[in-house]
Amino acid sequence: MAAQARKGGISLPERRNPKKEGDGVIAKLAQSEIVIRGKQAANDAAFVTKKLMKSTGKAAWIAGTSFLILVVPLIIAMDREQQLNELELQQANILGAAPPQK
Template sequence: MASKRPSKSSDDGILSRISDHSIVRKGKSAGKAAWILGTTVIILGIPLGIPLIIKMDREAQLNEAELQQASLLGGAAPGFMPPPQ
């Protein structure tokens, strides 16, 4: 018993016809562009953002130390102005 196989010329199949459509080709190139842009942002953005995060952390630690020192010395917190009497 020989099996009948449809010829490629008469029946390419729905998936192959859809994948050859111009909208799909444009979507693939847009996907590639999005991938390149996304990986570029990750590769360049993370190393550039780390020094900023470190600087902000150091500043927060400095502010906290100033507040602790002011409370230990019994003075007002830096930047605090008592209400007028």
């Protein structure tokens, strides 16, 4: 004879349908006007922060490259000029001549 399936055992309580609207305190709280406005404010703040970070990054890139192109060659030229002046002063001291008047 074929074995019959056992009946009995532990039965679980029926689960609630989580998609029911307005079911429970948490669902009501999540649909409240304050929570909705808070989520919208957080969303807006994140959007503004993202835009600000993007534009700040672009501005930093522009400032950095402008500094490299315009200021660094000027600093190098001024350093060369200073080294040349020091060399002339050292040569004048070695030869015993008076330092050049400015």
